Amino acid sequence: MGNTSSPYRSVPDMFASRVAESGEREAFTYPVPSSTGGSEKWETLTWNQTRDRVRDLALGLHSLGVTSQARCAIASSTRIEWVLADLAILCAGGASTTIYPTSTPPDCAYIVSDSGSMVAFAENDEQVAKLVDQRGAMPGLSKVITFEGAAGGDDDWVIGLEDLAALGAELHAEKPELFDELVASVKSEHLATLIYTSGTTGRPKGVRLDHANWLYEAEALKVMGDEMRAQGWEMLDADDVQYLWLPLAHSFGKVMQVTQLRLGFLTAIDGRVDKIVDNLALVRPTFMAAAPRIFEKVFNKVVMQAKEGGGAKYKIFKWAVGVGDKVARLKEDGKEPGGALAVQHKLADKLVFSKLRARFGGRLKFFVSGSAPLAPDIGRFFYGAGITILEGYGLTETSAGAFLNRPGDVRFGSVGLPLPGTEVRIAEDGEVLLRGGSIMRGYHNLSGATEAVLTEDGWFATGDIGVLENGRLRITDRKKELIKTASGKYVAPQSIESRFKSLCPYVGNLVVHGDRRPYCVALVTLDPEAIEVWAEANGLGALNYVGLTKEPKVRAMVQEAIDELNKDLPRHETVKDFTILPSELTVEQGEITPSLKMRRRAVEERYREQLDAMYKDSIQSL
Template sequence: MGNTASPFQSVPGMFLSRVAESGGAEAFSYPLPDPGGAQEKWETLTWSQTRDRVRDLALGLHSLGVTSQARCAIASSTRIEWILADLAVLCAGGASTTIYPSSTPPDCTYIVSDSGSMVAFAEDDEQVAKLVAQRAQMPGLSKVIAFEGAAGGDDDWVMTLDELAATGAALHAERPDLFEELVAGVRPDHLATLIYTSGTTGRPKGVRLDHANWLYEARSMEELDTELRQQGWDLMNIDDVQYLWLPLAHVFGKVMQVSQLRIGFKTAVDGRVDRIVQNLAVVRPTFMAAAPRIFEKVYNRVVLQAKEGGAAKYRVFRWAVGVGDRVARRRESGGEPSGLLALQHKLADRLVFARLRALFGGRLKFLISGSAPLSPDIGRFFYGAGITILEGYGLTETSAGTFVNRPGDVRFGTVGLPMPGTEVRIAEDGEVLIRGGGVMRGYHNLSGATEEVLTEDGWFATGDIGVLEGGHLRITDRKKELIKTSGGKYVAPQGIESRFKALCPYVSNLVVHGDRRPYCVALVALDSEAIGTWAADNGLGGLDYAGLTREPKVREMVQEAVDELNRELPRHETVKRFAILPNDLTVEEGEITPSLKMRRRAVEDKYRELLDGMYEDTVQTL
């Protein structure tokens, strides 16, 4: 398993070591809004410049009274200021509490209050306003620090990030050794991060992750890279470029952040999802992590562009996809294409796949998928096109990085092998149990909840059902989401839903339902962009989204995909009826989490009447 013991005492210690090693090298790049120009400009920070900014902010926090393990909340999308603020909190000895920018004011209040945060960073006027509106409910919050915007005006409760940095710079001039003293005081068992689970059901739980958790993750990633290099594979090195758009409020984004501190690669930071495609051409990353929904959107776009090119072009595209799938399956089994298949793949690459790789900037080594299941068909589509998606697995409670597929040993439908230093076993009821350096120390302010999932000897019960196949872990479903029909048959809905999205590029979500019911039905949410393109190509361009959901031609198109899905399923898993929803699932309506996981119970409760109707004699639709 290698040596996953970290040589550092804390994340700040690892950060300063990286600065000492790479000082003048580029650490980050990030966009600067250019109101007068047609294209955004990108600014860069070296490791030394990053250290200087972090030092001033950390000392500013110290002057505000932030001491060992004091919580500081961050309510912001992913941007360079998020990273600087987080590092500053840790270097001051404090712990970061993460808040999604999409959180409602009551949710912000709950997290700030439950965590005991004394300082909060807020991205802009909108985030500041949420906190100001709930100020009376957060008596322990002494200061709000705004990344941008008008801040507090005459309200001294709110200050700007620049004002905080200026305070810290003045303190540094008086006490030049104070920053290093604060960093030296941080120990491995000190709380580093308090992440509130996005909560597919119920109130979110605060997960306590200490410095040792993150040091393990960084060291494990480095150890994995060393193992792969010995096998002839290059995973990550100091010359790589990461494109980081993942929400840093989510554990997946955080683990990519701390890995950079250990390995030293450059990171381009921009959390705007609508800029991903444009940024890829600018950043030209060598690797990027994302949720499966992003890969689904890219896949859908490629399919739609091929269809828009006419029947002949689409036939060539489908032929190329078939060739790529055969190549992907050959490589999954440890072989390489040869003979006629190799010649066909070379032609398919020239006609189709090369342009897809160019979309990602032309120098991509791999992609990492996590947070939700990746459709094996979509994984193989990219693999056959020369783009390797390494699907992984982890939870907030395991610091994210727990399993991952390896280059040269990719098995789609699985989440790969354990990370170095992680142990796994399958309980009698099929639940996946994990033990290792990434496992949390416990839940925050929840008496008894930790003991329910974490044994005295360190085994964490994930709540996921899975099987081990030659060491590779296959997650079959969430333990609480398994469907048992009234006939006593078990159905794992996630696999069906994932497979369907590869069959129908016009759908954003499928919700399979059937617990204690005689058969399975489904709710279908359309992808607004993709269905708009389909409508224009099918003489329905004048209809809006709601109108398209009621259009018989749309239902026929979805029905064809459902029929194709059902042909691959056992009888008890087939979708007998479906309804098309009038709206896509959204974070704002509480139907999906900010990390793009579906809140199944919330969706079922909202559309309970519609679901009940599909078990009556007459099929009902909206």
């Protein structure tokens, strides 16, 4: 196993080294709206140009008082300005605090306040409005810098990105050596990133990741690539093209950023999810990282188009998928198809799979999947089509990357082998424990929470149950009750459920469900006494409990409360659909404990059919 010690002092040091080595090479390409109202165009930045933009922004932050490890928040979707702002914060010596653009105003205020952020970058007027609305709750926030929103105001609290760059350019003219001095002063043990992840109470917890964490991730992935290349596999280098759409507020996106700094490849950046398939054909990347939901969407679209092509076309498609599945299973065992299967696969490739690869630009080495479990059948579909998906595993607390399948050694249903330098062991209760350079330094302002998951000798308790099979990790369950949707977002169901009860007194239980699913749904039980009173008042007194669960007026009443609940939730936590159950949850059925605590898994298992029905349109079956 190679040495994962980084040759760099910090992320800014690694960035400076990349600029020195690759100055005139292209670093980023990104879409820009047309000024004449026509179709958008893509512009590029070389590494030198990126350094110049970052330098001005970093010195601008310095002039605003940003010093070593001072927190600066970013509330934005994925775009070139996010990357520039993040690098500028780090080069100024500060630490980036990430905020999802879908966060509610109170959540934004909590993150800004808890992190102690003194400056916030906001994408547009919508994000600025959230901060303005909560200004009183964030007394330490001295300045908001907007990427494209309206700047100005009586007290100049909000300024534009170009205003910040102008401050920096002026300072650079006065002190041309200052930027290099700031970069040189950043140390590996300094805080680099605060990423907030949902806790069981619903309050997000700030995960403290320092420069050493990101340097380890970048170096471990480089070492892994070198090891695989030595075995004859095609890995990443400076000539590759990454398509980056991942939310940069998430640790998965951050890993892809620092890996680019280490290896020097070009990144095409566009966070618009609805543009992914179109952009793949346009950008023609050699690799892309994504959550499983993206692969599910692509699969669904391919299936639907095959169905729309008519009976004969769909029959050919189903045949090709069957052939691809057989080939994928052989390749998982380290074998190649021969005889009749090889002939069939070649024909399937000509008729179906080659067209699919062409839609992705025709240059893909592989996809990387993380943030949530990848359905093995989806993985094998792409593998049989000549498109490799490398599934990995990690948490925000492990700087995202801890395990990854290797090219030529893919096992669907497994998250592969640990990254070089990462140790793993399975606790007596089956919990996965990890140790190594990726492990967080702790939770921000939550020492008790840190001690609950991180031992003095560095072992981190992941909260996931897993097994090791020939060194490969397979996650089998979640120890904690947090939901993780298919897009990789965490949801704390108990907080939502308890909030709902105050909105709808006629409901006995709301069971939020969405783990490894594309969105959240709910099972609803009615409160027998309360609903009886409601029924009498609404001319439905003749109906019994079961009759009321089927009554449209009852569903409309519950829907009204769900709509009210959703108003105050981030998009990924909203309840998209619900089913009213025909009976209460009972101790006798094992659905609740004698102390009236809900047994979530028991409820989900009993009503699996009802839950699956609410996702019937999310994944098309062949």
